[in-house]
Amino acid sequence: MRAQKKSxxxxxxxxxxxxxAAQIIxxxxxxxxxxxxxxxxxxxxxxxxxxxxxGKKELLFDIMNFGLWELDEEVATPARxxxxxxxxxxxxxxxHARLVTRGQGAITILVDEVTALTPAQQRKITKSKRKYFDxxxxxxxxxxxxxxxxxxxxTAAAFSLLGxxxxxxxxxxxxxxxxxxxxxxxxxxxxxxxxxxxxxLKAVSGER
Amino acid sequence: MRAQKKSxxxxxxxxxxxxxAAQIIxxxxxxxxxxxxxxxxxxxxxxxxxxxxxGKKELLFDIMNFGLWELDEEVATPARxxxxxxxxxxxxxxxHARLVTRGQGAITILVDEVTALTPAQQRKITKSKRKYFDxxxxxxxxxxxxxxxxxxxxTAAAFSLLGxxxxxxxxxxxxxxxxxxxxxxxxxxxxxxxxxxxxxLKAVSGER
DNA sequence: ATAACTACCGACCGTCCGGTCGGTAACATA
DNA sequence: TATGTTACCGACCGGACGGTCGGTAGTTAT
Numbered sequence: 363m364r365a366q367k368k369s370x371x372x373x374x375x376x377x378x379x380x381x382x383a384a385q386i387i388x389x390x391x392x393x394x395x396x397x398x399x400x401x402x403x404x405x406x407x408x409x410x411x412x413x414x415x416x417g418k419k420e421l422l423f424d425i426m427n428f429g430l431w432e433l434d435e436e437v438a439t440p441a442r443x444x445x446x447x448x449x450x451x452x453x454x455x456x457x458h459a460r461l462v463t464r465g466q467g468a469i470t471i472l473v474d475e476v477t478a479l480t481p482a483q484q485r486k487i488t489k490s491k492r493k494y495f496d497x498x499x500x501x502x503x504x505x506x507x508x509x510x511x512x513x514x515x516x517t518a519a520a521f522s523l524l525g526x527x528x529x530x531x532x533x534x535x536x537x538x539x540x541x542x543x544x545x546x547x548x549x550x551x552x553x554x555x556x557x558x559x560x561x562x563l564k565a566v567s568g569e570r
Numbered sequence: 571m572r573a574q575k576k577s578x579x580x581x582x583x584x585x586x587x588x589x590x591a592a593q594i595i596x597x598x599x600x601x602x603x604x605x606x607x608x609x610x611x612x613x614x615x616x617x618x619x620x621x622x623x624x625g626k627k628e629l630l631f632d633i634m635n636f637g638l639w640e641l642d643e644e645v646a647t648p649a650r651x652x653x654x655x656x657x658x659x660x661x662x663x664x665x666h667a668r669l670v671t672r673g674q675g676a677i678t679i680l681v682d683e684v685t686a687l688t689p690a691q692q693r694k695i696t697k698s699k700r701k702y703f704d705x706x707x708x709x710x711x712x713x714x715x716x717x718x719x720x721x722x723x724x725t726a727a728a729f730s731l732l733g734x735x736x737x738x739x740x741x742x743x744x745x746x747x748x749x750x751x752x753x754x755x756x757x758x759x760x761x762x763x764x765x766x767x768x769x770x771l772k773a774v775s776g777e778r
Numbered sequence: 779a780t781a782a783c784t785a786c787c788g789a790c791c792g793t794c795c796g797g798t799c800g801g802t803a804a805c806a807t808a
Numbered sequence: 809t810a811t812g813t814t815a816c817c818g819a820c821c822g823g824a825c826g827g828t829c830g831g832t833a834g835t836t837a838t
Contacts, residue, residue: 375785390685393601397826409828410786418826448766474740477598502765512763518748518756519765521741522734529733532682540726548726555720556764557710557727558656583815605796617798618816626796 379404379414384425384472388531392422392475422475423483429470430490436461438497447504454498455523455553459546462530471531495520523553587612587622592633592680596739600630600683630683631691637678638698644669646705655712662706663731663761667754670738679739703728731761 383400390399397418401411415421437457444450461470476487502516526549534545591608598607605626609619623629645665652658669678684695710724734757742753 391599391601391683393599394686396824398824406785407787408826409788412827413785451765475599478602505765510767511765512759512767514759514765515748515752515756518753519760521737522757522760523765525734525737525740526730527733529729529736532733533729540723544723545726548723549730551720551722552727552730552764554764554766555768556760556762557659557713557719557722557731558762559718559720560763560768604794606794614815615817616796617818620797621815 376414379411380421380425380428383421384429387422387425387475388472392472392478419479419483422472423479423487426473426476426479426487427490429473430487430494433458433461433470433494438494441497441501447501447508448510451501451505452550452554454501455527456546456550459527459530459549460542462527463534463542463545471528495524498523526553584622587619588629588633588636591629592637595630595633595683596680600680600686627687627691630680631687631695634681634684634687634695635698637681638695638702641666641669641678641702642698646702649705649709655709655716656718659709659713660758660762662709663735664754664758667735667738667757668750670735671742671750671753679736703732706731734761 379400382403383395386400386403387395397411398408400421401408404411415424437454440457441450441454444453473487473491476484479487499516499520502511502519505511506516530545530549534540534542536542540548587608590611591603594607594611595603605619606616608629609616612619623632645662648665649658649662652661681695681699684692687695707724707728710719710727713719714724738753738757742748742750744750748756
């Protein structure tokens, strides 16, 4: 019967619900996360949480939509304004990677849990992911047409990029050897230039 | 008088249990897969399945161990025999990628579900993964020492490699545009040479 | 002062889960 | 024929899960 604190009035609280839920689901997985886990992390009961959400599935769906919206806002939309495909690719990879390392945006990852959704929800999420993927691959196609790309399949390349970026969330940790910017920068370099030095000439030497 | 002894049952059938369980868990995730799902897929009841397994966790643990053993047998061990680090890296990436695309071995992936295990089991799996990771990074370190690598962090590079390879299981499909060999080959190319053509003597991009 | 609304909670429900237990039918061995 | 052993199954259990419902304090609007 004790009144909890009530500092956050409007639907600022809803945003907090999403943020908290996303973090927990990202860490433990959707199925392993109970509605109670989320409620407790928010300092309320399950019944209280149901004041904000309409169901576990819908919560997941909303979070995914938020993550994809964020990806569009912070990566795809700004990228579309960059004419040069090399600069654009560099921006996409860096901005997306930064979105992942900046914890918050790691939301994107749980797009994997798509199988937990209803077919209708799945369709919407898949369509959204597809749009982003096509944009990414489109940039690679441009690059290829301009003769600036290695001889690799653009589909495989786009997926590989996403693999590298999404995997970041599994190993990157705040306070580690690399900070957010450095980690994103490493991903960009590896993606664009690969691991090996171009060994055209027999030159075996120097560091820069 | 509980007969709580070690299991020494029919090996062929036990292998089938592992294979079937791995496939289902890989597709649906560990938590979303019930023991009943696995039993039904094998054409038996849950109680019948318990004749072969000692628990859901232990089943997962056994499957992970098998996957990691397979990785060691088919990738790490042969790779250790290759002296040249460039050839060795090429082999590791290709062989690991092929293990993933060849469906069966995709078992490796569910190493992600490590949080579902008991702490003791987790320790064993983590140690095993770590060993493989160190071997991979060690090869990159060698490469770097030989002046044959781009200027990137070997830890970030090793994780990026694993990200690309593991992500394969999400998009690669039998009968698609790329077959198993081609997909693995694409991964190798992208990993070793990157996406962009080396800008001949000018440029030096990647500066900030 | 009252009515309406917001932000919660305790108690409860039906379902499904992992896991157990006492069987049993089929076959091998002696 | 008797005795094990293997490979299962039906019935059951305690508990956790997602979800509902009838409240109730506090806030705001009239």
